[in-house]
Amino acid sequence: MKKRNLLILLMALLPWLSLPFIGSKTFKRFLPGTFFMSIYLLVEGSVAEKRNWWSFSSSLKPNVLAELPLIFGPFFIGSLWIFKFTYGKFMSYFVTNLIVDAFFTIVMLNWFKKIKYVTLRKFTRLQLSLLFLVKSISMYGFQFLYEKVFSGRFKPDHQPERVQKPLFAVKR
Known part of the structure; x- marks a missing residue:
């Protein structure tokens, strides 16, 4: 158990x-989008625990959500990295998330099961992958809207800035 807690x-x-x-x-x-989804994941973890979607055998601390190390560790930092390299290029973002989510649901879930950290109960791996996909699209959408509404600075990284021409030009 101590070895598992150290790994976690x-x-x-x-x-x-x-x-x-x-x-x-x-x-x-990218903090707003990542933080928004982290808070969502905390709520989702509470719901998942009550509905037995998946179960964690133990937590690092009693009365603390067992998903916390996943949410504020690899998910939080990983989301910042993915945003850094793919934001503004939705298809790159989408494909990157598909790859990362597939790695998690195939490789990491096997490892978590082996160390007796988490197991799926009422969810299949496919359902979990689809849930991840919906959440990644939601996080991208939230970040996009946040930038549009609050900072007004969304410019896809792959498109040059456009200079607006005046409607009427005065010739001299």
């Missing part, structure tokens, strides 16, 4: 070592 703690903390390489501008820019 390392899984939560190691992604944070990459934070200095993300850059403060990227962190500040």
Whole structure:
């Protein structure tokens, strides 16, 4: 049990070592979307626990949601990295999330089951993958709307800025 808790703690903390390489501008820019989805995941974890969608055999701390190390470790930092490299290019974002989600549902779930950390109960791997897909699209949509409404600065990274021409030009 102590070995499992150490592995879970390392899984939560190691992604944070990459934070200095993300850059403060990227962190500040994509924090709203990532934070929004992290809060959503906390709520979802409570619902999943009550409805027995999946179960965690133990938590690092009693009375603390067992998903917390996953949410504020690899998910949080991973989302910032994915946004950094794919935001503004939705198909790249979509494909990257498909790959990451497939890795999680195939490889990581097997490992979690092996170390007796989490098992699926009323969810299949396919249902979990679809849920991940919906959440990733929702997070992208939230970030997009946040930038449109609050900062007004959304410009896809792959398109040059357009200069607006005046409606009537005065010739001299």
